[in-house]
Amino acid sequence: MEKTLIKTIAASLALAAALGTTTVTMPAAAQTLRMAWSQDATGLDPHKQTAFSSLRLLELVYEPLVRLNTELEIVPALAESWEFSEDGKTLSFKLDGDARFQSGETVTPADVKASFERVLDEATGAAARANFTSIESIDTPDETTVVFNLSQPDVPMLTAMASINAAVVPASEIEAGTIGTKAIGSGPFKLDSWEPNQKEVLSANPDWAGGEVGVDGIDISVLPDETAILAALRTKQVDFALINDPLVATLVPNEASLELSRTPVLAYHVLQLNPSREPMTELAVRQAISCAIDRQDVLDTALLGEGAVTGPLTMPAYRSDPASLFCYERDLEKAKALMAEAGYEDGFSATVIAATGEPPTAAAEAQVIQSQLAEIGIDLDIKMMELNVYVDTWLKGDFDMAVALNGGRADPFSMYNRYWTKAGNLQHVANYIDDTLDSLMQEGREETDPAKRKEIFSKFEAHLAEVSPWIWLYTGYTYTAQRQNVEGFVPSATGTLFGLTEVTVGE
Amino acid sequence: MNYLARRLMTFPLVMLGVSILVFVSIRLVPGDAITAMLGTEAGLLTPDQRAALEAYFGIDQGWFTQYWRWLAGAVQGDLGVSVTFGKPVLDVILERFPLTLELALLSMLIALAIGLPAGIFAATRNEKPSDLAVRIFAMIGQSTPNFVFALLAIYVLSVGFGVLPAMGEFTPFLENPLRNLGQMILPALTLGFAFAAAVTRISRSAMLDILSDDYIRTARAKGVPARKVIWRHALPNALIPVVTLSGVEFGYLLGGAVIVEQIFALPGLGRMVLDAILQRDYALVQGSVLFIALNFMIVNLLVDLAYAMLDPRIRLGAK
Numbered sequence: 001m002e003k004t005l006i007k008t009i010a011a012s013l014a015l016a017a018a019l020g021t022t023t024v025t026m027p028a029a030a031q032t033l034r035m036a037w038s039q040d041a042t043g044l045d046p047h048k049q050t051a052f053s054s055l056r057l058l059e060l061v062y063e064p065l066v067r068l069n070t071e072l073e074i075v076p077a078l079a080e081s082w083e084f085s086e087d088g089k090t091l092s093f094k095l096d097g098d099a100r101f102q103s104g105e106t107v108t109p110a111d112v113k114a115s116f117e118r119v120l121d122e123a124t125g126a127a128a129r130a131n132f133t134s135i136e137s138i139d140t141p142d143e144t145t146v147v148f149n150l151s152q153p154d155v156p157m158l159t160a161m162a163s164i165n166a167a168v169v170p171a172s173e174i175e176a177g178t179i180g181t182k183a184i185g186s187g188p189f190k191l192d193s194w195e196p197n198q199k200e201v202l203s204a205n206p207d208w209a210g211g212e213v214g215v216d217g218i219d220i221s222v223l224p225d226e227t228a229i230l231a232a233l234r235t236k237q238v239d240f241a242l243i244n245d246p247l248v249a250t251l252v253p254n255e256a257s258l259e260l261s262r263t264p265v266l267a268y269h270v271l272q273l274n275p276s277r278e279p280m281t282e283l284a285v286r287q288a289i290s291c292a293i294d295r296q297d298v299l300d301t302a303l304l305g306e307g308a309v310t311g312p313l314t315m316p317a318y319r320s321d322p323a324s325l326f327c328y329e330r331d332l333e334k335a336k337a338l339m340a341e342a343g344y345e346d347g348f349s350a351t352v353i354a355a356t357g358e359p360p361t362a363a364a365e366a367q368v369i370q371s372q373l374a375e376i377g378i379d380l381d382i383k384m385m386e387l388n389v390y391v392d393t394w395l396k397g398d399f400d401m402a403v404a405l406n407g408g409r410a411d412p413f414s415m416y417n418r419y420w421t422k423a424g425n426l427q428h429v430a431n432y433i434d435d436t437l438d439s440l441m442q443e444g445r446e447e448t449d450p451a452k453r454k455e456i457f458s459k460f461e462a463h464l465a466e467v468s469p470w471i472w473l474y475t476g477y478t479y480t481a482q483r484q485n486v487e488g489f490v491p492s493a494t495g496t497l498f499g500l501t502e503v504t505v506g507e
Numbered sequence: 508m509n510y511l512a513r514r515l516m517t518f519p520l521v522m523l524g525v526s527i528l529v530f531v532s533i534r535l536v537p538g539d540a541i542t543a544m545l546g547t548e549a550g551l552l553t554p555d556q557r558a559a560l561e562a563y564f565g566i567d568q569g570w571f572t573q574y575w576r577w578l579a580g581a582v583q584g585d586l587g588v589s590v591t592f593g594k595p596v597l598d599v600i601l602e603r604f605p606l607t608l609e610l611a612l613l614s615m616l617i618a619l620a621i622g623l624p625a626g627i628f629a630a631t632r633n634e635k636p637s638d639l640a641v642r643i644f645a646m647i648g649q650s651t652p653n654f655v656f657a658l659l660a661i662y663v664l665s666v667g668f669g670v671l672p673a674m675g676e677f678t679p680f681l682e683n684p685l686r687n688l689g690q691m692i693l694p695a696l697t698l699g700f701a702f703a704a705a706v707t708r709i710s711r712s713a714m715l716d717i718l719s720d721d722y723i724r725t726a727r728a729k730g731v732p733a734r735k736v737i738w739r740h741a742l743p744n745a746l747i748p749v750v751t752l753s754g755v756e757f758g759y760l761l762g763g764a765v766i767v768e769q770i771f772a773l774p775g776l777g778r779m780v781l782d783a784i785l786q787r788d789y790a791l792v793q794g795s796v797l798f799i800a801l802n803f804m805i806v807n808l809l810v811d812l813a814y815a816m817l818d819p820r821i822r823l824g825a826k
Contacts, residue, residue, distance in 0.1 A: 036675060042544055042591065042786060050548040125541075125560035127548040181593060196591050197782050198774050199676060221675025223772040227658065231665040232674050387546075388538030388787060395542070395550045406547070418551060425551045 031216040033486065033505050036229045037242040040197045040222040045180030046167035047119050047126040055164050056242075056497045060202060060218070062167035062185030063210075065093055065112065065146075066158065070492045070499075072315060072410045074158060077210075078107055078168055078186065079146075088153030088448060095144045098209040101170050101186050109140035114171035116148075118179075128165035130425055131157060131414055153446040155453075156413040188213050188501045197222050214488060214504040230481075233258055239486050239505060242497075243479040245360040246306040252481045259484065262306070262477035263491040266314045266408025266415075269307075269359070271352075271369055271471040273401050276431040279348055280400065286468040288338035291327040292376045293369065299474045302364035307476040312416070313461045314408045314475050316493070317450075320458055325465040335376045347377020350400035354382060355390035359405045359476070366403045397429045408475075410494065412457045413445050420464065432469035514808055518801070525800045526581070526793060530574050533784070533792050540564040540590060543787040564590055566789070577793065586797070587790035591783070596794035599779065604798075607776040609680060610698065610767075611760035613691055615753060617699030622706025623749070627737060629707065630714035641707060648704030657697045657770045664693075674772045694771045698764055702756055709752050713745040746817055754810030761806065762799040 041054040046062045049055060067077040079093040099107040116138055119126045134154040139147040150157070160166060168186065173179050183191040188210060189202040203217040221238065223229045226248040232238040234255055243249045243260075252260040273280045273289065280286055295309045311325045322328045327335075339345055352369070354362040363384060370380040380401070385393065394402055409415035419430035420437045427433060440460040447453045465472065478495045485506040490499040541560050542549045552560070561567040565587075568576070577587055586596035629641040665671045672690045680687040717723060718741055726736050763777020776795060783791040814821045 048544070050545050122553055122555040123559040125552065125556045125563065127545050127551045127556075129553075129556065130551040195774075197778065219676075221772070223675055224769045224778070225772070228661060228674060228770055228772060231661045231671055235665045235669055235671040237671060237674060386536075386538075386785075388543050388785065389536065391542045391546055391549065392537035392539075394547060426547075429547075429550060 031505055033215045033218045033240055033500065033503060034221070034238050035218055035240045035242075036221045036223045036232055036238040038222070038224050038226050038229060038244060041194070041200070042196075043180060044183045044191070044194070046164050046169065046185075047115075047124060047128065048180065050127055050165070052495065056495065057191075057200060057220070058167065058183070058185075059164045059187070059496050059498055060189040060500065061183050061187045061191050062164055062169065063099075063187045064162055064164060064166045065168065066162045067498070068159070068162045068410055068492070068494055068496075070490055072317065072493060074162060077162075078112075082158070084155070084158075084448065088155065088446065089150045090147055091150065091158065092145060092147045095146065096209050097144055099186050100207050100209065102184050102190050102205055102207075103170065103172075104207075105170060105172070107168060107186050108143065108171075109146045111171045112146045112168050113138045113140055114174050115168045116166070118169070118174050119166065126165065128160070128163060130418070131160035131163075132166070153448075155448055156411040156417075156445060159409065159411040160414050162410070188498075189218065192217075197224075210501070213501050215500075218500065230255075233481055233483060236483065238483075240480065240482045240489070240500075240503075243481055246303055246476065246479070247360070249477075249479040249481070250304055250306065252479075257484055259482050261480050261482070261489070261491050263493055263495075264308060264316075264475055265478045265495060266410065266475070266493055267405055268310055268312075268314050268408060268475050269303075269365065269473040270404050270406060271401060271473060272399075272404050272430075273469060273471065274397065274399055274431055275469050276397070277400055279342065279344055280350075282342040282344075283467065284338040284342035285344060287327065287466075288335040288342070288344075288376060289373065289378070290465075290468040290471050291331045291335035291338065292378075293372050293471055293473075294330040295322075295328065295473050297330075297372070298365055298368045301368045302361045303474070303476060307474045309474045310472055311461050312464050312470075312472050313412055313457060315410055315412070315415075318412055318454060318457055318461075320461060325462060326468070328465075332375060339376055344377070347379065349379040349381065351381045351383055352401040352403060353390060353393060353399045354384055354403040355387045356384050358387045358390070362403055362405070365473075369403070394429060397431055405476075412460070413441060416460075417441055417445070420460075430469060432467070434467065436463050437467075511808075511812075514811075518804055521804060522797060522800060526578070526797055527574070529793050529796045530577070530789075531570075533787075533789055534570060538787060539566055540787045540789070543785065577790070581797075586794035589783070589788050589791040589794075591786050591788045591791065596790050599791060600776070600795050600798050603774060603776050603779050605679065606677065606773060607761060607763050609687075610691060610695060610764065610773070610775060611757055613695035614698035614702055614760060615757055617695055618702035618706050618756075619753070620703075621699070622703040623710050625703070626707040626710025626749075627714055627742070627745075629711045630718060631737065633715060638711075641711070645704040645707040645711075648700050649708070651701065653697055653701060653764070653766050654770060656700060657693070657767055660693050660697065661770070672771075677774050690771075690773075694764070694767045694773060697767050698760065705752060705756070706749060710745060710749050713748045714741060717741045717745045743817055747814060750810055750813050750817065754806055754813075758803040758806040761802040 037053060039053050041057040042051045043049050043054055046058045049058060063077045065077060065079040066074050069075045078096055078099050080096050082093045084091050095107060101107060118124050119129055119132060120135060134150045134152050134157060135148050136151045137149045169179055170184055173184055188205055188208045190205050192201040192203050194200050199222060200220040204213040204215060223232060226243055226245050229241045230248060230251060233241055249260060252258050273286055275281055299305055299307055299309060309322045311320055311322050313319055352366055354366045366382045370382060373380055393399060418424045418426040421441045422433055422438045440456055444453055444456045447456060480491055487504050488502045580587060589596050589599050592599045625641050629638045632638040672693060678686045678690060723736060723741055726740050763775045763780060765777035765781050768775040768778040780795050
């Protein structure tokens, strides 16, 4: 409640700010980029961390074998080149001979092997392990070659290897048990210090094999209140910032000296139904809900229109025209007919859970959905929960419906295999599976031809939207705000800040 | 002295109660350090992975064992290790405490410097326009939420003047007093104003009460100058409720001022406790709540001792 009020006030204040502004010019710091974000990293172990900020920090310090460029294509990182065998069951990498860890040691195939063995070791507790379970063994035939032997063809694994959760760490540090306490990577920046929930100090790594970095270093401050971040940008205390809240982001362009960049992300806003609970067990009821929801209206009202309506597949290479999917045009008559068909012409009551502040617009989304579903007689009770409580409830599948912001991946299989395959780790949360979904996912996993993969997954998407276990809504943006002295930042749909390697800071 | 010793003896008992309460309540809240770290990705863990992480976070044992292990350390001054900071809990708390103490002291200073004179002034002008004005200001001060004042201050400075005290990187007082005060003044004013409003109201009504007492009338009749009546005869007695209020308020402030710390990005105790709860850093939550409880008890004790000093009729510990 208080938070919403803060935002309303801040919004009106900043609006007023746009009307009359005075600025005092102060010299900017020479070559260090001063950055701010509202949520800090939660740890330094690249194999264990999954929080957004942790990944963003660790991507600057560590490197995986390959990386996704801004087009989400796989490009070299520690590996110069790679190749799948004919049968898709071996994947070999050639390492960049120049790559060095920040301790000065060369990055060797042994480090790669040790890193993946660490991820696969259950005692590590790496959530990303689920992506690499088809690895049977790892060979290191010479000084620059690593060969992964797989139990089955696994094309999406290569994309999963582009994640910092598959970072290559020094075998010696694994041995010493210091992963997570010391951050020794091979990436563009060294982490000089970290004070949790306060600040990080990074300095450019002169020995980075990827080339020269445009700044001397990056100082990251944690400013928990995003309106304060805006004020800090305005008073030139900060050059560059990450913004989460669309309400704050939309205020940035009001200030002439600031630039906002918005990039569509892979993460999607979704209304998850629980098809194991009455009456969502009925296909007609789920479809009725899908037809009754005006996705564009939820987006416009709750998110100020900051995003785009989407089907299940959010990556540009696979994204389809949402209008072609089942009931993406709101159809109340059809919705009512479907409700009647299922025997619920008088509607029913259900509870929808949402996390406070995650995403910042969760409560607003739940309210708009509540009012839209009321029109077909569904009486929604909104239950707001602290994030951890929400996560706990969600993981137990203990909800009728859930407003969620779920992470996306560059590959459809890695993104959805957890929910929509029979063996999916989160099948007990999704609570819906049929043979069509399961077999299309398996086909997509093994197919190497991009055009055929696209065809397979577009069938998958159409079917998923039709059986409506969840109601996919839209994708939002990731926002960065910067002062005009910052040049060269290229954002990416994965949210990575790797583009900071190209940035220069002027006066 | 006897009284002091008896009061001090109750401390361990209260602390024990507090520790049990905190220990149980933080664990009753759904979610744990694993869900805090991984979010929904925690669902991808195999049972063995989960067990390994539970052992890492020290939540693999039963509650009783966990508590016993923690208590055994705590009595020796070892409050455990914070998993988010990777440091002993006590170190983390002691790093944050100077800021919180400084903020509390500054706010109290501001509150008393404004509130006391304003309250006394209003009392001597009972029901006159100036009294009314003070009362209206006090009303506004008390009913304006902290964050409104804080955001207004930030807005006026950053937009109107293009300046803002440095945020993000906090400078300790001993390192650079000027820069430190620059950073602390806005948060202190934010907290101090609301506090001052309360002090004004309490000191005004206490003063009014005393001013109608017989002994004041006698003093006035004997020709004691008005100023002396107020400051020498009335004030000491009027101070008792002010001391009570300040004590309680100061105790709260020592627990950290979450909202103000959040807005001004100050690394104080309040934000630390909030983050610790959100990240389910059990050891840090337990340690810091205990620390805050201890502070509160000490402040309360000092308040009670101050009563006796202000009013000789109050004899502490008398049956």
